[in-house]
Amino acid sequence: MHRRLPLRRLALLAALSATLPAQAHHGWSSYDAERIVTMDVPLQAVHYRNPHADVEVDYQGRRWHIVLAPISRMQARGLPEDSLKVGKTVRIVGYPKSDGTPELRAERITVDGKTVELR
């Protein structure tokens, strides 16, 4: 009896830890997936960087922080660093933060007439 107890605990731990990634995966839960926002805006700032690139734009009187994707993915899908330039107008489609902060998780971006999926 005494010997079996730790194994039962181990099974419980395994079951518990299995739920962790399930909840946290696509920690995108802080974004409102019911509300899709489309912006046609000039880029105010570009940070082409890991762990993911981001840009800033002015939209409806506020400065928005737009989360894009890891740069290896963007390069692979045809969005090299020199395709995103400050002042260039792009179309960004994505989900805003649920808590009202001006931050958007971009699903796709259209640059120079070419649409790139970011997820």
Next chain:
Amino acid sequence: MNGAAWAAALEASALGAWMRGSPWAYPAANLVHLLGLVLLLGSMILLDLRLLGAGRRVPLPDASALLTPLAVAGLVLLLGSGALLFTADAGPLSAQPLLQLKLLWIALGLANAVLFRGWWSGRIAGWDDNPPMLGRVQAAASLLIWLGVAAMGRLIAYV
């Protein structure tokens, strides 16, 4: 130089810029971090459960001799890759409560491990006949601490 200025300088350094700008450096460091986590957590779960009384068919000195170097190797990989990942975002990360808590728990886990070795190394051979209560509490704490550290590390990206 205070902590915030130090973190900002680290983020602005050539190393920080490289971790952000290279397409492969950040994912590579992530992979090494994951390998280190598997080695450390896998070894520590097995060793701690053995110390708590599971798997007595495996002699404890053998288990310890096999698993401890793997855990140390994992720890070294984790510290190196973790420092690299930190440089990419040192400013905001250094101010993040969850990362601060994680670093505190890492310190607790290391102190716990060092104290365990200091106090109980001589009793590993006869552990099953007469396991010290404090030693078993330390093994249970080790299990919780390292699982907690791993969970916090993963959740830093989501808070």
